[in-house]
Amino acid sequence: MTATTPTTSAPTDSTATASTTVTHWIDGAERASTGDAEQPVFDPSTGEVIGAVALGSVDDVDTAVASAARAAESWGQLSLAKRAGVLFRFRELLVAHTDELAALVSREHGKTIPDAKGEIGRGLEVVEFACGIPQLLKGELSDQAATGIDVFSWREPLGVVAGITPFNFPVMVPLWMAPVAIATGNAFVLKPSERDPGASLFLARLWQRAGLPDGVFSVVQGDKVVVDALLHHPDVAAVSFVGSTPIARYVHDVAAAQGKRVQALGGAKNHGVVLADADLDDAADQLVAAAYGAAGERCMALSVAVVEESVADALVERLAARARSVKVSAGDQPGAEMGPVITAAAKARIEGLIDSAEAEGATLVVDGRGYVVPGYENGFFVGPTLVDHVSPEHTVYEEEVFGPVLDVVRVSGLAEAIEVVNANPYGNGTAIFTASGEAARTFRRGVKVGMVGVNVPIPVPVAWHSFGGWKDSLFGESHVYGPEGIRFYTRGKVVTQRWPHRDAGPAAVSFHFSGDAQK
Ligand code: NAD
Numbered sequence: 001m002t003a004t005t006p007t008t009s010a011p012t013d014s015t016a017t018a019s020t021t022v023t024h025w026i027d028g029a030e031r032a033s034t035g036d037a038e039q040p041v042f043d044p045s046t047g048e049v050i051g052a053v054a055l056g057s058v059d060d061v062d063t064a065v066a067s068a069a070r071a072a073e074s075w076g077q078l079s080l081a082k083r084a085g086v087l088f089r090f091r092e093l094l095v096a097h098t099d100e101l102a103a104l105v106s107r108e109h110g111k112t113i114p115d116a117k118g119e120i121g122r123g124l125e126v127v128e129f130a131c132g133i134p135q136l137l138k139g140e141l142s143d144q145a146a147t148g149i150d151v152f153s154w155r156e157p158l159g160v161v162a163g164i165t166p167f168n169f170p171v172m173v174p175l176w177m178a179p180v181a182i183a184t185g186n187a188f189v190l191k192p193s194e195r196d197p198g199a200s201l202f203l204a205r206l207w208q209r210a211g212l213p214d215g216v217f218s219v220v221q222g223d224k225v226v227v228d229a230l231l232h233h234p235d236v237a238a239v240s241f242v243g244s245t246p247i248a249r250y251v252h253d254v255a256a257a258q259g260k261r262v263q264a265l266g267g268a269k270n271h272g273v274v275l276a277d278a279d280l281d282d283a284a285d286q287l288v289a290a291a292y293g294a295a296g297e298r299c300m301a302l303s304v305a306v307v308e309e310s311v312a313d314a315l316v317e318r319l320a321a322r323a324r325s326v327k328v329s330a331g332d333q334p335g336a337e338m339g340p341v342i343t344a345a346a347k348a349r350i351e352g353l354i355d356s357a358e359a360e361g362a363t364l365v366v367d368g369r370g371y372v373v374p375g376y377e378n379g380f381f382v383g384p385t386l387v388d389h390v391s392p393e394h395t396v397y398e399e400e401v402f403g404p405v406l407d408v409v410r411v412s413g414l415a416e417a418i419e420v421v422n423a424n425p426y427g428n429g430t431a432i433f434t435a436s437g438e439a440a441r442t443f444r445r446g447v448k449v450g451m452v453g454v455n456v457p458i459p460v461p462v463a464w465h466s467f468g469g470w471k472d473s474l475f476g477e478s479h480v481y482g483p484e485g486i487r488f489y490t491r492g493k494v495v496t497q498r499w500p501h502r503d504a505g506p507a508a509v510s511f512h513f514s515g516d517a518q519k
Helices: 058-075 080-096 098-109 113-131 172-183 198-209 224-232 245-257 280-296 309-324 344-359 414-423 437-446 482-488
Strands: 024-026 029-031 038-043 048-054 140-146 149-157 160-164 187-191 217-219 236-242 261-265 270-274 302-308 363-366 385-388 405-411 429-433 451-454 490-498
Touching: 024 058, 024 198, 038 098, 058 160, 058 187, 058 217, 058 224, 080 098, 080 113, 080 172, 080 198, 098 113, 098 198, 113 172, 160 172, 160 224, 172 187, 172 198, 172 236, 172 482, 187 224, 198 217, 224 236, 224 245, 236 245, 245 261, 270 280, 270 414, 280 302, 280 309, 280 405, 280 429, 302 309, 302 414, 309 363, 309 385, 309 405, 344 363, 344 385, 344 405, 405 414, 414 437, 429 437, 437 451, 482 490
Parallel strands: 160 187, 160 236, 187 217, 236 261, 270 302, 270 429, 302 405, 385 405, 429 451
Antiparallel strands: 024 029, 024 217, 038 048, 140 149, 149 490, 363 385
């Protein structure tokens, strides 16, 4: 197989526009569903329906996986140099089309344009990592491991692998998976979120224009029906999932029971610890951006400030002032710092959790309920919300809010802060703000969390490290992208090899396992 001829023209026909239904991408082309199920896609800033998404069937999954299986046969045999060439071209196209893609993401998701560009940039990093696949897949050789015997090992692709992704990063999360899966020689079937499906087809067209053979990247739109069909399909060798904890647990358990390799990343409750010696203005700036950016709809959002009591009043005062001044508007409005949440149901749920905080005795310092953005009265907006005197028993603390709500938990010092972080069932990310290297070291060594920031609020690892949480934030062994991603999408093979020496007479033979004669 050779990669198809790339082009660099714009994927103008790829966006989810009003009145269109976002369909599947199978065998290198848009394909309608076999059934007629679909659901609306909204512009969260206006509350208007801007299109629809097809909800695929078991038949659609079968068609996509069959196409992927055919494509995987030859793609996995293609030289590393040719595969890397496709990745490099995809990288160029992604850079060239960032503005269009960011506008599409902002429209369907609601996040600001700079934030959408930011997520594309973080996905691009993984593409660039995967461009190094010839180096990343270099095997190992033990020359003369025993007399006349060489041993060498390398890793081979799995075949067809699936990715199931959440709404909050419709570009970045698919790009945590697909570039690594494809670079390692697999065919990748994506099941994106049905709430903002347009980016998946945009990416599909870019892959095609980069020269990726048909069937190596496919998209099946849909909901649980499609997910279950992928989890049960005998030709899907591995499943990568990112989403909420209950679904992550379900996907992990079902896929593992089917004998599949699975990595399932779940939800989070990320604590930002502020010690008394921290620069409080800097900590407040960082916390506000990390709590309210993307309307709190980030798995690495800091949703809890754990503050040393002696500086808590001073910090809360700073947080409140900043929360009140966040510029909330539609994602495409100049200067907007925060957009709406994804759906009317999400808005109602978040406001219900703020109700519960008030009813359960926490102190509502800044209340984002009933927030109205002039000109966008029907948008799904929740204003920045700050809740003080939160304790771990409060519902607003127990639940992953996934909205612009920052809880403040007051503690006596570092030891209690670490206890609070570790008592939480999630373990995705955390951060500490301090001027003390000693305290930071104690914290980073003591917390049972997968990703830790020291004066860095959202410590999403760069692409050549791997991303993943602990405890209820990850089910399965493997983190995504980086070195763990390479291992996840491949399996090892080892050859032990001897070439008989004609002049040396017959080789020594032993009836005993690993006999001395071989050494
Ligand atoms: P979600 O769990 O509702 O959906 C994720 C995916 O699962 C979607 O593709 C969806 O169609 C599918 N799905 C939903 N319900 C299902 C069911 N019953 N059976 C099978 N499949 C189902 O998550 P979401 O609301 O789209 O995304 C937000 C969640 O994702 C948050 O909890 C957030 O923390 C988490 N998240 C985690 C990470 C991480 O790296 N750990 C990253 C991003 C988002």
